[in-house]
Amino acid sequence: MIQGRVSSMELTASRTERFTVRERFDCLTDAFRCLQAGSCPTQSAADVAGVIISGVCGLPGRDRDRAAAGSWHDSSLELTYISVTLVEKITSSLSSQSLAPAVALYCVELLRVLFKDMDLMSQLVHQFQVEDQIISHLAAKSVSTCVLYHLHQTGTVSPAWEQKCLQAFHGSPPGTELDACLWSLTEVLKRLLKGAHREVLSKLLAAFDSSLSALCSKFLPEERKEAMQRWIDFTSSRHWRTTFCLLLDLLEVLTASSGICGADVCLQSQRLTHIHSSALLITVSCSSEYFVKKRALLLLKRAVLQKAGEEWALGETLFTGLKHEHFNSDMSTLTRSVLTAVAAGWLQTVQVDSASFFGGTRHIRGDGGQKPDCVMLRAVSLLLLKSMELHVQTAGGAAGVDGAAEVHGCLRSLWGFLKRHSVQLMEVTHLCCWVSLLFGEQDDDMMEAAKASLSIFLHHRRFSGLDDFAVLEAACASGCNPHCHFLLLLQSISFDHSILLDFLISTETCFLEYFVRYLKYLRADGQGFAAACGRISTSDRHLSLQKALAASCGGGMFALTYKTEPDQADVSSCVQPAGVVSPVEMSGLNTGLRLVDYADSDESDPENMDSQDEPWMSGCDRGRFSGAPVPIRQRQYESSRSAGLLSQHYSTADRGADGSVLQVFHSEQTSCSNMAPVAGQDTSARAVCCLSELREVVTRLQTKKLFPYNPSSLLQLLTQVLNCSQQSLLSHFNK
Helix, strand or coil: CHHHHHHHHHHHHHHHCCCCHHHHHHHHHHHHHHHHHCCCCCCCHHHHHHHHHHHHHCCCHHHHHHCCCCCHHHHHHHHHHHHHHHHHHHHHHHHHCCCCHHHHHHHHHHHHHHHHHCCHHHHHHHHHHCCCHHHHHHHHHHHHHHHHHHHHHHCCCCHHHHHHHHHHHHHCCCCHHHHHHHHHHHHHHHHHHHCCCHHHHHHHHHHHHHHHHHHHHHHCCCCHHHHHHHHHHHHCCCCHHHHHHHHHHHHHHHHHHHHHHHHHCCCHHHHHHHHCHHHHHHHHHHCCCHHHHHHHHHHHHHHHHCCCCHHHHCCCCCCCCCCCCCHHHHHHHHHHHHHHHHHCCHHHHCCCCECEECCEECECCCCCCECECHHHHHHHHHHHHHHHHHHHHHHHHHCHHHHHHHHHHHHHHHHHHHHHHCHHHHCCCCHHHHHHHHHCCCHHHHHHHHHHHHHHHHHHHHHCCCCHHHHHHHHHHHCCCHHHHHHHHHHHCCCCHHHHHHHHHCCCCCHHHHHHHHHHHHHHCHHHHHHHHHHCCCCHHHHHHHHHHHHHCCCCCCEEECCCCCCCCCCEEECCCCCCCCCCCCCCCCCCCCCCCHHHHHHCCHHHHCCCCCCCCCHHHHHHHCCCCCCHHHCCCCCCCEHHHHHCCCCHHHCCCCCCCCHHHCCCCCEHHHCCCCCCHHHHHHHHHHHHHHHHHHHHHHHCCCCCCCCHHHHHHHHHHHHHHHHHHHHHHCC
């Protein structure tokens, strides 16, 4: 067999030796163009294979003599670039099944000659270790495509590729060879994850399990002294930054793989992010490169949120919902590492640079400083909040008062960290505003922060031993009053119920989980809700200051204004992106973007339901988006409906004992967005109005069978909340 392969290679080599350097270029160029056009190259498959293998291996000796002394090196590199890229092009075209039958047969024969007769895979993986980073990366890209193709065709992994990666993971220092192996394995795993090839994925992970564990132990030692020494050793190599970032990418893929493999597979390599969480936290503190710190922190954030792979998954379903046997202990390890590090002063060592943009950093207008890196601030905040949430949930009653004190200490450390690095947060007197101020247009992160804060609050309420009023006061002092968070959320969307509905039907955020849990708490604490409404009002007197703060935030964050009285904060929010007018300026304009034409859902007739477009899309949305959902953060928010219109829709359950609509709405002619400026009453009226409209539109959509899931429990909960809230508000403001 080996003799036959050698004879075949010698025969092909003798046939291609007649080609000059120019003819080799022409042959490869012709093959590229023909594949692009969907036709077969003019040269035979054997001739093209011979040119490719000579390009990958380098020009033979006699061709070097023919080439000019000064241009041989450049010609050889260019031939290698084209040859390696052509192999990747042919393989990916076959994998996508985009070729005509005749062309596909030609390409299959070409690959057979290259890989079986000429052992191209060994030549390609040999290019991993060359110093030319372009060749090394192109070879890794081509090899990854070929490995996936052969996996799908034969169900086997290339021995040459597997052996090269295992060897590099066990012994190679940071450099092009290890970089190529890390990138190649990451790419193969990503493709398998997207395709949900569970069996192949599990088999491949098992083959690399021990080598990946050894690699991470080398790069991420647990002891701080050893980690510091390792960083000193790595920084002596100019490749360590790239190598370490590629390792972080691989760790994210490995973490995501545990979701699709489910409970059936539990490998050490899939748990490496959690196992080495302490070392990753040390990396955030000790690395000399800011982008390395940032990548490590974002990996930890995604791990604690269970969102590993969300950026490259592109909507693909990566999670089966089944957890492996070590999942809970791994999450506990991660959260304990974070809380222990914070208690030891980790936040004091976290670096936050100025936000970078195309062209450099940007100064805050009207201030001598610079805008902080909000990605880092949000990542740190979510990492801590989610760790605290998971800690109190898993510890349960065992945590008790000690757990509440530990969480309170972490919160104080977090507020100190945020105030040190943000001019806007430094001036905040009502800490509950920080969620809206920091997370701005990042809807998914904002909901995660609000949900985590709610869990922390409920735990504190359970074990604090304080009465309800004292608990809420303490919650405001620590920034975790759930009523304030919810009211600020409503303010940020101008009390528009349709935006809440968009959140409810969207899979982009955890809003449904947060909303149901908050409503259950609100049902039992209407007085606390009324008190929060008294604290927060929506005065338009500070619109000019709003705009000034919004400008200082660069248009990408919430701008909040506060009264100077220590016992009451007046919070006004402005959530429009840069260049978009505020909800106040939009009054009277019907330009809000909606997923659903909610106002017309009652009047939808059978003819409209049978139209070519989706029945729940408005006419404006059909023309503008062709049925594609609009991200929440790209919408322009408009004011909610008037309370007068809402009062016509009230059910019997919404009315007082005398059958009349509660006086909190004043009259049918008073708009929700223009309530009388009685302290807190305008906020409470608009909040209850918004929830009532939400309940009504969900009911209509359920009746029309247009709601994506059964909302019966949600509707029942909303009805109970509205009854309790209206009675509590009426009692509170009549005192």
